[in-house]
Amino acid sequence: MSRHDASDLAHRLGRQAEAVCRHYLSAGRRQGNYWQVGDARNTPGRSMFVRLKDSPKGLAGKFTDAATGEHGDLLDVIRESCGLVDFTDVVEEARGFLGLPHPEPDPPPRKRATASAPSGSVEAARRLFDMSQPITGTLVQSYLRKRGITDLRGTGNLRFHPRCYYRPDEHSPTETWPAMIAAVTDLAGKITGAHRTWLDPQRGDKAPLDTPRRAMGDLLGHAVRFGAGGEVMAAGEGIETVLSVRQVLPDMPMLAALSAAHLAAVLFPDTLRRLYILRDDDPAGDGARDSLVERANAAGIEAIVISPRLGDFNEDLRTLGLDALRSQTRVQIGPQDVARFMALAA
Template sequence: MIEASCDLTDFREVADEARRFLAMPRSRLQSQTLGAQRQPAAARGSPDAARRLFAMSQPIAGTLAERYIAGRGILLSTRERALRFHPACYYRDLVTGETRTLPALIAAVSGLDGRITGLQRTWLDPAGNGKAHLVDPRRSLGHLLGNGIWLGLQPGTPVPVMAAGEGFETMASLRTVMPALPVAAATSANHLAGLIFPPGCTRLYIAADADAAGRHGIERLSRRAGEAGILALVLQPRLGDFNDDLRHLGPAPLAAWLSDQLVPEDARLFRPSG
């Protein structure tokens, strides 16, 4: 995992970094890594590397990750399995090559079968003040195209109505006010355009993004949906994005705003009573 997160290729460099992080003498580390070498290492940036990092993480309850998403107004069911927390996730500066560890929200990217194919790391400020102060506090790895950060997906179950968009926080905001609606965050405009539709899907709501790349992704996904016989409808936020709406306008106004954009049948089904 150090090799994957630090972009190292030489085992000696990986061992040196592990020794530094664990404050272990060389002889002790060597005795422990002999057994580890019997297992094949995960290729850097591969789905295996993503699955191993996810397995090394912990549930978000009581962590900085839970505090972070709650600070964004996001409330998710404890049954959501896509989110984890890593207290010391490696971050590598792509300009200087320097590495350090920071707490991170880990979001699993998976296929329709529920198998993890990648993940997205959001590094957090250790003091609890939102994202870490980095040029790029959010990065993804693994196989992302066609897959997404799914919330509310039951693998193998038909999904007649769903919503999709680029960012996790955007889609988690929709899920907060409509907890029965399955949603997928594709992590980028290009990946949104290539999202694989679940079986039985007949209506797809696409969360709008204001930038040009976002509009391009929406157009391509809408076209693909139409070719598959799926009705695609675009949801527009009132402010910059749906997380802005959730934080600044509140859950009830956001739910009402979204209800006006849904097919009446879906508005009755997914908007919570009261």
Template sequence: MGEDASELAGRLARDAERVCRHYLSNGRREGAYWLVGDVQNQPGRSLYVRLATRTGVAGGVGKWTDAATGEHGDLLDLIAMNQGLARLRDTLDEARRFLALPREDKAKLGADPLRATPGTILAARRLFSMSRPLPGTLAEAYLRRRGLIDLGQCAALRFHPHCYYRPIRADGCDAPSAAPALICAVTDLGGRQTGVLRTWLNPRTVDKAQVASPRRAMGELLGDGVRFGRVDDVVAAGEGVETLLSLRQAAPRLPLVAALSSAHLAALRLPPGLRRLYLARDNDPAGDLAVMRLSERAGGAGIEVIVLDPMFGDFNDDLRRLGVQALGARLAERFALDDARRFLRA
């Protein structure tokens, strides 16, 4: 992150509990950890922030992990995701505000460095390159089981038959050290791969593996996403890969980007020249907040925003319960007329 970011992260770590009480007020302290639902401050216990070190326990104060998504980082990462901040300089300013430090002279600010180490990004690229094309694999069968039949031109999706899995405390002693996995490439606006999303699978059930954290991402994720199709002037964005692939069944020519979480959706980088943005909302409070924040940014840039609301929990639920024709009919009601002709199935 650079020297200044490292210094601020250290200052935040020295006051980790106050950081949590401010940004994650719906959580509570339990022993050496602050427990809450996610970085968006939803109630729950999936995300844990280390508040103190103990003998025999690895990791530093201020480090956090979301057991539900596999996301992790330090308190600067947490603040960025909690506040929907895409740029490092905005995150540093927010941290200084919290710490009551003076704002740094903008003239001294350089280019934003990557928060993920180059080694992590390279590991993500190696994993993707070692994975197999999707057709004929367990990963394809898993997606088809979820109603995702049209998977042509999905170069961002691959399959690894024996992907390493690092157990967490919630797994107990029965978690596998490796399992088959759907591997999704995360790329930036220029097409450079910056990370991967791994979804571990159970060959017997053709469903997600029975582990505490079946989905995990690694690499430089904030602002980037899993992309399908080439963006010209219109794109649809949402949280999950399966949500966006569900839209693709009814609108096979519509460019898509999956940001992987509500926090990342709020911080999604939008391509230059974009005229219209469709936002596929998830039916939960975190999804509402992400859509609101991204809508405000897009609207401020002169981009028309159209929010697509699912009838059930998300658009994969809609696809499986309503069918592709009914889903297409519902989308046609929300799409601009020229986009309905351009992208929806005839």
């Protein structure tokens, strides 16, 4: 199928956007001019929004997942919700829904030696991580150092990919950029997803892209983990936020949930007795904090919120310096954890 044909099919689906959503995203519900659901795989939740009517902001059928930054159209919804791998199967399903006649079949493609994993799947995330390399001496290490993060002990869940695919949208060609690849794991350490931060090799900073961060795979409840969970751990949203606090608490197990919504839903290890919540100073961070405190208390876990002086802890580290971050962290954690986890000033 040509790009024009795919675009026409997506447009036809968009004209029936609400009917498509009710059929393939039945776990969601209508909210004004949007259909709200957890993700394109029809997970219950509220982080993904599908536009139901054309507007100056976009066409009907376009969606954005606020939790992951991913976006697409109703063909992507059909692919993900039905668990389809081949685009021809997606087209067949879409045509069946619309009641369109079947096109003449294309010649069968040559078989690949190794089957490709579905885009955005858990298997695709695992393969991406396996294809990446340790961060020592790479652009990832330079990027983190530029953000004040120099102690990288226990960061085996971070890797570097020199040419990671990036596609702005379904109508644009695929680009390649260097990227920091983070493994998202469950409580047992099994990879369930991956997070990509595309980098600019010239500036040593995030790449100049509309969405330089994207996640893939099964994220809900899982996280990028630094250190094995025990009785005490800390949890925050972003990787850089968590690694910033880890500069002064290098031995405390920590996790980065990758978004406020996922921080609120992170799963607790059975051994956990005290949880430090690394709050971002914004409304989403406040909501995640409140939800996580409530869940932790209900599970019999002591929840202690640690707040930055500025917008987040990486901003504190870069603007105020390591000593200031150490001082403000020391007064917000329990004295027993100061002695156990805090690095002494050089």
